Amino acid sequence: MKKISIKDLNLYYRDFQALKDISLNIDAKKVTALIGPSGCGKSTFLRSLNRMNDLIDGVRVEGRVELENHDIYHKDVDVVTLRSRIGMVFQKPNPFPKSIYENVAYGPKRHGIKNRKQLDEIVEKSLKKAALWDEVQDRLNKSALGLSGGQQQRLCIARALAMEPEVLLMDEPTSALDPIATAKIEELITELKKEYTIVIVTHSMQQAARISDETAFFLMGELVEMDQTQRVFTTPRDQRTEDYVTGRFG
Numbered sequence: 001m002k003k004i005s006i007k008d009l010n011l012y013y014r015d016f017q018a019l020k021d022i023s024l025n026i027d028a029k030k031v032t033a034l035i036g037p038s039g040c041g042k043s044t045f046l047r048s049l050n051r052m053n054d055l056i057d058g059v060r061v062e063g064r065v066e067l068e069n070h071d072i073y074h075k076d077v078d079v080v081t082l083r084s085r086i087g088m089v090f091q092k093p094n095p096f097p098k099s100i101y102e103n104v105a106y107g108p109k110r111h112g113i114k115n116r117k118q119l120d121e122i123v124e125k126s127l128k129k130a131a132l133w134d135e136v137q138d139r140l141n142k143s144a145l146g147l148s149g150g151q152q153q154r155l156c157i158a159r160a161l162a163m164e165p166e167v168l169l170m171d172e173p174t175s176a177l178d179p180i181a182t183a184k185i186e187e188l189i190t191e192l193k194k195e196y197t198i199v200i201v202t203h204s205m206q207q208a209a210r211i212s213d214e215t216a217f218f219l220m221g222e223l224v225e226m227d228q229t230q231r232v233f234t235t236p237r238d239q240r241t242e243d244y245v246t247g248r249f250g
């Protein structure tokens with residue numbers, strides 16, 4: 001089942017065209033990996049899926065991005081609601097300089113939930129889903145900045161999950177982490193896809209091969225090909241994809 005459908009998407013940073021005529025579908029409850037060399041437009045594309053690019057001056061978007069058949073760029077769309085349905089996790093863990101509890105409760109509170117018991121439940125459930133609860137349940141009121149990098153990244157995932165999103169966008173979520181913390185996040189992603197649709201930008205071909213169901217290969221703002229991950233890595237249709245996945249590129 002398709003969750004997000006992108007049709008003829010063009011994106012410009014003023015005069016520079018960063019995305020060229022991108023059309024693809026993102027399946028529900030699957031992991032879709034975006035790969036390609038630096039500067040090919042992966043992050044730009046990812047940000048276009050929840051309108052994070054709106055925050056950048058001089059951006060112009062053409063084409064359509066549909067979440068369950070509704071155009072997310074339609075003028076009546078409430079961007080705050082959209083971003084709660086399509087959450088995001090960034091490259092560097094970026095917890096707020098607040099307690100672990102407050103980091104997770106922040107979004108729900110801003111959405112008007114005030115009841116302490118309800119917030120407690122959301123915090124516990126989100127931390128459990130992010131595989132962090134066991135490590136932090138005794139220190140919920142301590143600063144999030146005291147956690148390790150990997151724990152901070154799982155906290156950021158918990159913070160996104162607290163909003164009960166349908167889709168999680170992840171922009172190189174493990175690039176700042178060591179191999180053990182990376183493995184934990186990868187394991188978590190595999191668990192989360194039972195419930196969520198996940199789109200992940202990664203520089204690691206091994207990571208894409210390990211955790212994704214579908215892979216999209218970008219080059220200079222274009223989508224070269226997209227297919228089942230195994231297919232992209234073993235029998236790509238385009239020579240440029242083959243050169244990239246075999247490491248012969250550039």
Ligand SMILES: Nc1ncnc2c1ncn2[C@@H]1O[C@H](COP(=O)(O)OP(=O)(O)OP(=O)(O)O)[C@@H](O)[C@H]1O
Pocket residue numbers: 013016018036037038039040041042043044045056
């Ligand atoms: N805010 C911006 N203003 C102008 N140009 C930008 C902006 N952000 C990105 N670009 C340009 O758009 C192109 C795509 O950048 P983007 O960050 O999406 O690529 P990427 O594939 O994610 O790269 P990386 O793997 O290095 O993160 C690049 O040429 C980049 O310089």
